[in-house]
Amino acid sequence: MMGEAANLLAKSKFAIAFTGAGISAGSGIPTFRDSEGLWRRYRPEELATPSAFQKNPALVWEFYRWRMKKILEARPNAAHYALAELERLGVIKAVITQNVDDLHRESGTKNLLELHGNIFRVRCTSCDYKENLKESERLEEFVSSKDLPRCPRCGALLRPDVVWFGESLPSDVLERAFSLARKADLVLVVGTSGVVYPAAYIPYIVKEGGGRVIEINPKVSAITPIADVFIRAPAEDVMEELLRKVRDFIENGSRQRERLKTL
Numbered sequence: 369m370m371g372e373a374a375n376l377l378a379k380s381k382f383a384i385a386f387t388g389a390g391i392s393a394g395s396g397i398p399t400f401r402d403s404e405g406l407w408r409r410y411r412p413e414e415l416a417t418p419s420a421f422q423k424n425p426a427l428v429w430e431f432y433r434w435r436m437k438k439i440l441e442a443r444p445n446a447a448h449y450a451l452a453e454l455e456r457l458g459v460i461k462a463v464i465t466q467n468v469d470d471l472h473r474e475s476g477t478k479n480l481l482e483l484h485g486n487i488f489r490v491r492c493t494s495c496d497y498k499e500n501l502k503e504s505e506r507l508e509e510f511v512s513s514k515d516l517p518r519c520p521r522c523g524a525l526l527r528p529d530v531v532w533f534g535e536s537l538p539s540d541v542l543e544r545a546f547s548l549a550r551k552a553d554l555v556l557v558v559g560t561s562g563v564v565y566p567a568a569y570i571p572y573i574v575k576e577g578g579g580r581v582i583e584i585n586p587k588v589s590a591i592t593p594i595a596d597v598f599i600r601a602p603a604e605d606v607m608e609e610l611l612r613k614v615r616d617f618i619e620n621g622s623r624q625r626e627r628l629k630t631l
């Protein structure tokens with residue numbers, strides 16, 4: 369499977385990656401629907417919906433500050449770095465993620481589309497104020513504060529700049545992601561259950577366009593039935609080897625081309 373996946377990736381003209389919480393599991397961040405997943409322990413309707421925030425913003429902020437702390441303790445793992453390196457090699461053209469943990473950016477991915485937002489960004493519930501707490505360097509005080517965060521411009525409540533259940537995805541990001549999927553001849557799907565839409569359409573759009581689907585997941589997911597290659601393993605255990613094999617294919621390919629030139 370690894371050889372086949374590496375061969376397809378090395379030969380692809382326009383490959384993209386589509387990731388979910390599973391790629392960050394190796395960094396110690398819980399997924400949502402696995403046995404120890406967040407939605408097994410907490411009720412999403414009480415913590416990740418607009419009505420939950422209206423009803424009890426303090427509880428929702430307590431939950432997001434707890435998640436921010438957990439993510440700040442984490443580092444990108446070998447799977448994040450392998451994707452960033454595949455982008456640097458020109459193999460992966462873009463990473464489309466459902467994750468809000470910023471670990472793809474931390475690992476060096478440049479062309480990153482965050483479909484569900486970013487947990488380190490906040491926005492005002494009334495005016496169009498937005499802030500990236502990493503860039504404004506207010507992160508530490510923000511995470512350790514117990515107060516309800518207020519908009520410095522209009523005083524209204526600030527909320528996490530993430531997509532909650534029942535909310536629309538940012539239309540510009542979604543449209544860019546769909547157009548990349550229409551253009552792609554291969555999608556590398558890593559660590560998603562593939563049950564949350566419209567994000568989960570991405571692999572199907574590639575498939576319908578005649579593209580190939582490679583999936584890495586220790587368990588069968590909703591995407592597995594359309595996968596051309598299914599690598600059943602934790603991403604952090606196999607993606608370095610996949611990267612190595614892709615690099616070998618590329619180097620062999622260029623050596624062959626050089627040799628042909630000399631003939």
Ligand code: APR
Binds near residue numbers: 405561584
């Ligand atoms: N490597 C690769 N995949 C893994 C690993 C690992 N180490 N560990 C777990 N997985 C897989 C699981 O088998 C599962 O299929 O990752 C997937 C995680 O699925 P979910 O918890 O459903 O997460 P995700 O698909 O990202 O959820 C989508 O749902 O809760 C919302 O907005 C949230 O973006 C999230 C969306």
